Amino acid sequence: MCSQEELVYIREGFQLDVRSDGRNTEELRSVVLEAGQLVQASGSARLKLGATDVLVAVKVELGTPTPDRPDCGNVFFAVECSPCANPQFQGRGGDELGAEFAKGLERSMYAGLTGRGGGLDLTALCVTSGKICWLLYVDALVLNMDGNVSDALSIATRAALSDTSIPSVEVQAAEDPNDEPELEVLDDNAVKLDITNVPILLSVSQVGQALAVDLTAEEECCTSAALQVAVNAKGHLCAVSQRGSAGINPGIMQEMMSKAQRLGPEIIAVLDSFLHSRSMAVD
Numbered sequence: 512m513c514s515q516e517e518l519v520y521i522r523e524g525f526q527l528d529v530r531s532d533g534r535n536t537e538e539l540r541s542v543v544l545e546a547g548q549l550v551q552a553s554g555s556a557r558l559k560l561g562a563t564d565v566l567v568a569v570k571v572e573l574g575t576p577t578p579d580r581p582d583c584g585n586v587f588f589a590v591e592c593s594p595c596a597n598p599q600f601q602g603r604g605g606d607e608l609g610a611e612f613a614k615g616l617e618r619s620m621y622a623g624l625t626g627r628g629g630g631l632d633l634t635a636l637c638v639t640s641g642k643i644c645w646l647l648y649v650d651a652l653v654l655n656m657d658g659n660v661s662d663a664l665s666i667a668t669r670a671a672l673s674d675t676s677i678p679s680v681e682v683q684a685a686e687d688p689n690d691e692p693e694l695e696v697l698d699d700n701a702v703k704l705d706i707t708n709v710p711i712l713l714s715v716s717q718v719g720q721a722l723a724v725d726l727t728a729e730e731e732c733c734t735s736a737a738l739q740v741a742v743n744a745k746g747h748l749c750a751v752s753q754r755g756s757a758g759i760n761p762g763i764m765q766e767m768m769s770k771a772q773r774l775g776p777e778i779i780a781v782l783d784s785f786l787h788s789r790s791m792a793v794d
Contacts, residue, residue, distance in 0.1 A: 513732050521733050525721040530730070536723035537774060544667075544785060546674045554675030554704075558667035561727065562657035564596075565664050567649065567671040573680075573694070574646040576637065583626035584636020584644035588613040590651040590664065597656040609653070615661050616649070616668060618750045619710050619741035630709035630749065631672070638680050639692060645677055658727040661739060665712035666782060672709055673786045676701035710741040710749040711782075713775050715767040717759070722770055738767040742775030744783070 513521070521531060528535045540561030549555035552568040576583055590612040592605035622629030636645040649671070651664050679700040683693040716726050716734040726734060736759045741750035748768060753759060759767070 513729050517729070518733050521730055522719050525718040525723060525733070528721070532727070536721050537770070539725045539778070544670055544782075546670050546786065554671045554673070556667045556670035556674060558663050558670065560659060560663040560666070560725065562655055563660055563663050564655040565651060565653050565660065565667050567651045567664065567667040569671050569675045570648045570650070571675065571677060572646050572648070573638070573643055573696070576641060576644040580624070580626050580633070581641035582637045583622070583633035584646060585633065586620060586631060586647040586649060588616045588649045590616070590653065592653045592656070596653050612651070612653070612661055612664055615712060615739060615752065616665060618752065619665065619712055621750065630706075630743070632705065635705065636677070639682055642692070643682070643694070647675070656728065658731050659714060659725045662712050662714050662725065665710070666778070669706060669709045669711055669782065670786060672704050673706045675704045677704060708743050710743040711775060711779060712739055712741050713771040713778070714739050714754070715770050717763060722763070722767055724770070724774060736763070738764060740768055740771035740775070742771050744776050744779045746772040746776045748772065
């Protein structure tokens with residue numbers, strides 16, 4: 512916990528656009544990203560955003576589509592908070608916070624009724640309409656928490672999905688139409704997921720009169736309001752949710768969304784450039 516004097520110092524720094532670590536209100540902390548480190552996963556990424564540390568793994572499995580979307584696969588999110596990451600993760604506190612983080616990721620990727628309108632085209636995961644599809648399980652672990660965990664998880668998720676390949680499947684129809692078809696999974700003929708429209712979360716917080724991104728745990732103690740904005744590479748809004756119980760002035764909310772729409776594509780461009788260079792090196 513910060514003392515009252517520390518809180519005053521942090522708030523005054525924001526008004527001068529100078530934070531205690533030297534950043535301005537629009538700068539992220541240092542980012543360290545490692546992709547493809549978990550060989551047992553279909554795709555993975557570990558991201559360190561300052562002292563915040565998260566790990567995301569993706570597993571793909573064949574399954575059955577839902578009746579309401581027979582031509583689509585599905586994506587499931589789960590977030591676990593390590594008790595070592597923060598004292599508040601002890602007991603049910605970690606479960607509740609993990610569920611909140613997972614809900615934010617799910618909301619940002621919502622594909623709509625057709626399966627085509629979200630971050631991933633779920634129709635590309637269909638193998639046989641109404642019978643077989645690919646299911647993606649995105650599991651995240653929060654290893655250390657020093658503020659802005661939701662944004663770190665979303666960036667790591669985008670990187671892990673970019674590292675994920677979907678095997679091709681050869682389907683041989685059974686003689687009886689009611690029987691399950693025979694499948695042959697071809698891992699050597701896998702195709703990378705298209706993450707073009709996968710958004711990232713950008714939390715824009717109000718500290719005094721200043722609007723800032725990537726707050727540390729100490730800085731989060733000073734915020735009066737925060738807006739979590741999902742934005743894709745084109746700057747399109749994919750989801751918006753308010754964090755905290757304090758209200759946000761409509762004019763301030765518009766400024767927050769505009770800031771996210773401007774900064775989000777810049778962050779994604781840097782991320783994709785790194786992932787592309789890594790892919791070229793691996794190839």
